[in-house]
Amino acid sequence: MPRVHLMSDHRRFTGGEAVVEAGGATVGAVIAELEQRFPGLGDALTHGASAGVNGEIHSEPQYLEVDPDTDIYFVAPLTGG
Amino acid sequence: MSRTHITCTVNGDPVDFLASDGTSLLDALRDELGLTGAKEGCGTGDCGACSVLIDGRLNCSCLVFAPEAEGTEIVTVEGIADDDRLHPLQQTFLEGAALQCGICTPGVLIAAKALLDANPDPTETEIRYALAGNLCRCTGYDKIVRSVQEAAVQLKGAAR
């Protein structure tokens, strides 16, 4: 299952776990499963984070496809100057 | 506010226009004559983007009241090329990438021309002080200074 790496700010939903596994073929599906297991986390990830997948950061990752061995890093939204 | 009829020479052409007495020469050039090359970056003489030559002297046109232009000869960035041939400073600025956004460029070119008109062989330090009244936020001045140096070399070569 894809491994999800959480910012510290989101670990309050997982009882402190920094890395959790969740099934799904897309980042959106992974988030949906996390919401089921950790109510509130899905919403926080959807609205307050970007996702780093395969070395690329995506601000709207919902439909991004992931493999079972993918690492998903949720990070604070990135901006530029 | 009363309006004054002003007659002067701009970039070699005799012109006349009406301007309110409190209007700056910068606004008169831009609004009455349509010469928008000179820019307003501050309106207080601190950035040099509005630089023009008045009777050969470098001025911030934002500090000059329009009626003061009566009878003067004014040169703006629009007037420094020789017909279709760019002034060597314009050419070296292009070749040397001495501009990024380009908003300060008209004023810098005029200030650099005033320098080279008076001092054909300036040192780097002289160039830097001569351009100290022209703020540029994009380039860090490096390529501007180098391009002025290159133009000085070309102008001296042409003068020989």
Added chain:
Amino acid sequence: MRYTSPTTVDEARSLLAEHPGSRVFAGATDLVPQMRSGRPAPPVLVDLKKIAQLMSVTHENGQWTIGAATPTANLTRNHDFTAMFPGLSEAMGLIGSDQIQNRSSLGGNLANASPAADSVPAMIANGVQAVIATADGTRTVPVAEIVTGPGRTSLADGEFIVEFTLADTPADTSDAYLRMIPRTEMDIAIVGSAVRLTVSDNIITDATVVLGAVAPTAVTVPDAGAALIGAAINAGQIDDSALNTLADAASAACDPIDDKRGTVAYRRRVAGVLTRRAAATAVERAQNGA
């Protein structure tokens, strides 16, 4: 607002009398920023630059006469003048950019009454006199008596400065002006220090020290002058203890404020440092006949 450009002093005098609240100007380098920052526009602007007397520089019979509206660049490009008054020229060469110096004038720099005006300490140190057009004639006063506080002068309504006079410096006398600004250009002085002195047989026989930007007006510091007078010059260097006394006197004379440009402590400290350095430069010039 109406722009006028009289061609005689009389004409300017009449305009000012007819239109109370009107303003004379030369370079407008202070006037325009003041108007932009919301200060009320005067009903009539009186441009003094069309009056030949105010735009001329003459040197006759050991005396310089400088029109009050003359651009400072005209003076800093005048080699005779800069050779005789290197410190005053330095001060004028520090008033803003080349663009500003093609407009700024000694009259404007003085009458604007900024505590930080660069040319004022150097003018006072050199004993410059101001010739003022009054309602019905002229009066002549030392530059030191013009400014009475920030933005305030002893000029009565309708009065304006016509010209400045100053005498040639003797060969054994010279001056220097230094100021502290955070950048190298385009700043207002945090501290300015002008020193004029005379060196005779390796002894300083006369000295005047005037500070700018450290008090409501430029201040002459008699104690600092006194610290220099009598000091020995050894191989071009002023006696150390005299320099220390000088620096302490300069610092002690400061009555500065904390503002966006500098702190009280900084101004006091640097007033001493710059005065010491300016004195050293002035000595070098005096001994080299500059």
Added chain:
Amino acid sequence: MTVTDDRPTYKWVGTRPIRHDGYEKVTGKARFAADLDLPGQLHAAYLRSPHGHARILSIDTAAAAGMPGVKAVVTGADFPDLDPTDPNFDVSVNVMARGTVLYNGHALAAVAASTRAEAAAAVAAIQVEYELLPVILTLEESMADGAPLVNEHNITKFVESDGPSNLATSNVVERGDVEAAFAAADLVVEREFDTAYVHQGYIEPHACVVDVGPNGKADIWASSQGHFMVRALTASVLGWETSRIKVTPAEIGGGFGGKTTIYLEPVAARLSEKSGRPVKLVLTREEVLRATGPAPASKSRIKIAASNDGELTAIDCWFGYVVGCTNDFAGLVGAMSVASYKFPNLKLEAIGALTNTPKSAAYRAPSAPQAAFAIESVIDEIAQTLDMDPIDIRLRNAVVEGDPTAMGMPHPRIGFVECLEALRDSDHYRSPVPDGAARGIGAGFWFNIGEQSSATVNLNEDGTATVITGSPDIGGSRASMALMAAEELGIDVYSITPVVADTESVGFTDVTEGSRATFSTGMAVVNACRDLIEELRARAATILGVDLDAVTWVDGTAVTDGKDPLPLSAITAKAKSTGGPLTVTASLNAGGAGPSFAVHCCDLTVDEETGQVTILRYTAVQDAGTAIHPSYVEGQLQGGTVQGIGWALNEEYIFDDAGSMENASFLDYRIPVASDLPMIDTIVVEVPNPAHPYGVRGVGETGIVPPMATVANAITRATSIRMTSLPMSPPKILAALDTD
């Protein structure tokens, strides 16, 4: 000088043609937003709050509306109230205050009149009654227990919240066991730092002209870093459908992040709508400084553990950013600058605190410079304590591909080590430090971002091409687009006309920020060109009477065995007979923006009697991936460096106790002038970004990250004092020397 890491050889990429928009810019013909005038145009002016924080009890505009020349007046009542949860709520409130002014300079009314003078006179006639509220100016005041609210609508992001507060955001990132690492360390250095508000300082004040026609459609000409952004935000603030607005990009006179948002356009649009006339709105310099985007002030605490041989084993740091009066600051990731080094144990906490000061905006590598100043200073202190060369300690700990970023995701291929080595081997670093001077080193990086871009490439009948994009050109990007298109198509770079088109003439493109234009929009151009080449091959096959597979595209010609090569111009000349015009559009949402690392080196002197710093020599080394137009890459490095030097030495916002900015002019907000500086030498390192067809990394942002620490570290080595507060102005340096 360029260091190339197995970079392919190109014909056009990496050359230095004269930029296509250059002629207009050296002859005064380039049209910036304030250069445009429309027939019948009105001029607008703002009323701005003279108070740092106040409730607006009433606004009486009746007298103003009746003044000579006045055609329209607007206040907050003329704009819809967005829901506080709307992502554009803060922009909306900043554009025009509703009910409360949040900072001195906050706009609360505007007037359109026939002349600027009439508009200004009418503004002065607007009567406002205020009820003064407490003014919060510092991080300590903002975070104090029981502190009054800066902005009653602020809800903290990222953490659980029980109502409005002054906390904007809070992020924590941790890995390893920081406590254990500190306990076991040979050396621990801990320091606190602070930095002042600084402004982007673009020379062009914000400007726009807006004409709302009788059909309700708005034509906007504006200077911005993204005209699609202007369209979206303006529509949102006005409560309009996006399709009512067309935005034409004017030339932009500098942005540096500060023009990634809007201030004026909805105001000018409403004034135009009410008056039925075009309205021009141009800010004064004072307004730019008082009411547009400063970068946040900051405080920080940094604690780093090291072993005696220079391994950095742990970092524990806290950053507090002072973000101004609203909470759409999203730049805390900049604090991730710690990820320049491996740090097996790491704790990073960053908060944003609200104050009654202007809403902050992005500025080149947002929030990274403040963090890098602190971290690079502490690392330098460790190097000094261990008597290590400052480059060696960085090489010993520098991240390479696969090492984790602060948030854990591995770094892609990066060029930090290459930059450090390039500086180590440079003439500057190998030269002795001049007598009386000292040398400092600093480093930093920026992630860069990708996002959405579109490009259309039209081939013209004569074999030339027009490259149309939606990325405003803030530093020479048109030339880069033309170079990449020339490389792809195989035609002369001067046969290409790069154009930045309006919102109705090119596909959607995100704002030019995060150093993304040459990366993402460039990639769209390359994709369009590659599709076009496929089409050119097909047309050539038709003309030559061969199979498509038999045609290859080589250096601007269609090549097939046994026949003369067919140049592009021969194909475009027969476009009509082979299927019609040759034009292709490409769009993408780019991932894979490559981080760009930099290392800077500075020689300077300190006048220990006045505190004045003089910079003698400066070298900026940076990884550009591939430099498409090296002159403009160098220019980005030099410009960012000098902005950083200004930030280091003299730039700062000075507020009085009531929150009024005391130095709102270029005279007293001291950006560097030409005589302050030496030449800025550059070394462009090229470690290609594998995610871009030409290996491009954005270069615009990183240059501003290292200078503050570079200068501070040199000052320390010159004087033995450690400056921990920016700006390092002469009074602060002298005070530090005196207390040392």
